[in-house]
Amino acid sequence: MSVAKKDYKRITTKSLIEMKANGERISMLTAYDFTMAKIVDTAGVDVILVGDSASNVMAGHETTLPITLDQMVYHASSVVRGVERALVVVDLPFGTYQSDPKEALRSAIRIMKESGAHALKLEGGAEIKDSVKKLLHAGIPVMGHLGLTPQSIYKFGSYTVRAKEDAEAEKLIEDAQLLERLGCFAVVLEKIPAALAQRVAESLTIPVIGIGAGGGVDGQVLVIHDMLGMNNEFSPRFLRRYMNLFEGMTQAIGQYSADVKSGDFPNEKEQY
Known part of the structure; x- marks a missing residue:
């Protein structure tokens, strides 16, 4: 049975919990700049993630590790200025919260004060509980963010599916429940078996957002460069491309260059 969709003028953490309770799925996409954020927000996406994936798609790094706190503040500030409805969540970057709760709080305060963001996302479970508690207090x-946690990629050694073995699956469930008890308003599950993700979602009252975690969760998130086909080199099973902007933009830019070289652009109507 379909569920009537409530018209939220502004999405808050409370809105997301209500959406889960009402059976309404949550849409989430990344954005890293003003223009893209404005488009995503206007399209009606519920949550915009200013992801440390900016390290990959904006800066060209192989991993998310190099991005700095200053850079995350810059991206988050740009996004917030373009948003009227969506909840803006920002990744705390690698090295700003893992071992020192006081450093985590200092980093979090900088992002919240300087960007105007609405919430933060941290990777990990029991091992970062003190940092989570510090922020919540x-x-x-x-x-939260469990499963494949890209900031720990050198520990994992690859981007393969996580929690396929019983021991890791049980720890993931325990970590998800711990994050809820601590007071997190939602959890992202990345690249884990769909059956496990559904089990986690059913065990929590807070929303579970999946990326490569199947359809049995409360919402989905993708990197916008991937779902729009701007990045044509990344093709995991969980990705659905809604456009092929790489091809379209390449053709348009090539045509522009050709028109400039031929003298066709600008024509008489395109000048003063």
Whole structure:
């Protein structure tokens, strides 16, 4: 049975919990700049993630590790200025929260104060619980992230599916439940078996957002460069491309270059 969709003028952490309770799926996409954020927000996406994936798609790094706190503040500030409805969640970058809760709080306060973001996302479970608690005690909303955690890629050694073995699956469930008990408003599950993700979603009252985690969760997130086909070199099973912007943009830019060289652009109507 379809569920009537509530018209939220502004999405908050409370809105997301209501959406889960009402059976309404949550849409989430990344954005890293003002123009893209404005488009994503206007299209009605519920949550915009200013992801540390900017390290990959904006800066060309192989991993998310190199991006700095200053760079995340810059991207987050740009996104917030383009948003009227969506909840803006920002990744705390690698090295700013893993071992020192006080450093985590200082980093979080900088992002919240300087960008105007609405919430932060941290990767990990029990091992970062003290940092999560520190942020929550300061009134900063926290979204968790379990499964494949890209900031730990050198520990994993690859981007393969996580939690296929019983021990890792049980730890993931325990970590998800811990994050809920601590007070996180949502959890992202990345690249884990669909049956496990559904089991986690059914065990929590907070929303579970999946990326490569099947359809049995409460919402989905993708990197916008991937789903729009701007990045034509990344083709995991979980990705659905809604456009092929790489091809379209390449053709348009090539035509522009040809028109400039031939003298066709600008024509008489395109000048003063």
